[in-house]
Amino acid sequence: xxxxxxxxxxxxxxxxxxxxxxxxxxxxxxxxxxxxxxxxxxxxxxxxxxxxxxxxxxxxxxxxxxxxxxxxxxxxxxxxxxxxxxxxxxxxxxxxxxxxxxxxxxxxxxxxxxxxxxxxxxxxxxxxxxxxxxxxxxxxxxxxxxxxxxxxxxxxxxxxxxxxxxxxxxxxxxxxxxxxxxxxxxxxxxxxxxxxxxxxxxxxxxxxxxxxxxxxxxxxxxxxxxxxxxxxxxxxxxxxxxxx
Numbered sequence: 001x002x003x004x005x006x007x008x009x010x011x012x013x014x015x016x017x018x019x020x021x022x023x024x025x026x027x028x029x030x031x032x033x034x035x036x037x038x039x040x041x042x043x044x045x046x047x048x049x050x051x052x053x054x055x056x057x058x059x060x061x062x063x064x065x066x067x068x069x070x071x072x073x074x075x076x077x078x079x080x081x082x083x084x085x086x087x088x089x090x091x092x093x094x095x096x097x098x099x100x101x102x103x104x105x106x107x108x109x110x111x112x113x114x115x116x117x118x119x120x121x122x123x124x125x126x127x128x129x130x131x132x133x134x135x136x137x138x139x140x141x142x143x144x145x146x147x148x149x150x151x152x153x154x155x156x157x158x159x160x161x162x163x164x165x166x167x168x169x170x171x172x173x174x175x176x177x178x179x180x181x182x183x184x185x186x187x188x189x190x191x192x193x194x195x196x197x198x199x200x201x202x203x204x205x206x207x208x209x210x211x212x213x214x215x216x217x218x219x220x221x222x223x224x225x226x227x228x229x230x231x232x233x234x235x236x237x238x239x240x241x242x243x244x
């Protein structure tokens with residue numbers, strides 16, 4: 001049975017949806033779980049519902065100083081960082097409940113989506129990984145999307161951000177393998193019951209996945225030791241089969 005005893009894991013976007021569900025599962029499996037997102041109140045609610053050790057550390061993933069403070073707080077509290085789940089992400093649906101052709105997207109909105117979905121991953125990976133290198137091991141899980149492997153009309157900023165995430169995953173995996181650190185990407189494999197899809201009419205909600213869809217795969221990826229699978233990207237269901 002997979003457990004995360006003695007692991008210390010930072011989860012971004014942990015205030016709701018996939019992030020909250022994964023964080024509570026990690027805590028239940030024995031990890032020290034650091035919950036980060038912008039809303040402290042929402043994070044406190046997740047922590048109160050968790051069956052295990054948690055630390056609430058609010059931050060905007062695009063703010064370098066705030067990101068460093070989360071990593072520092074983690075080390076101060078638990079002595080190390082062994083896992084990172086880069087889950088925080090936004091898209092036009094988050095902002096406006098609509099999609100737009102790329103040439104209709106506002107420049108400010110495009111930059112904000114890339115800043116959260118790409119720069120946020122870069123910042124947390126940059127600073128958390130330094131602690132993993134010192135510790136001689138670690139696992140990074142980047143929450144991606146099927147849209148990181150194909151194009152889709154009216155999804156331009158989100159597609160661009162997830163293709164960037166896929167490339168960053170493979171690049172960092174190659175850079176960190178010698179330090180005993182794995183870096184992989186995982187996606188839910190479909191639409192998930194999160195705020196991202198609130199706009200859908202009831203008739204289209206039958207195929208919506210539960211927020212716990214990532215839990216098993218992410219737990220197994222965080223439980224890997226040095227020499228585990230790295231530089232790969234697949235759906236949660238595919239990861240479950242790969243790591244069973």
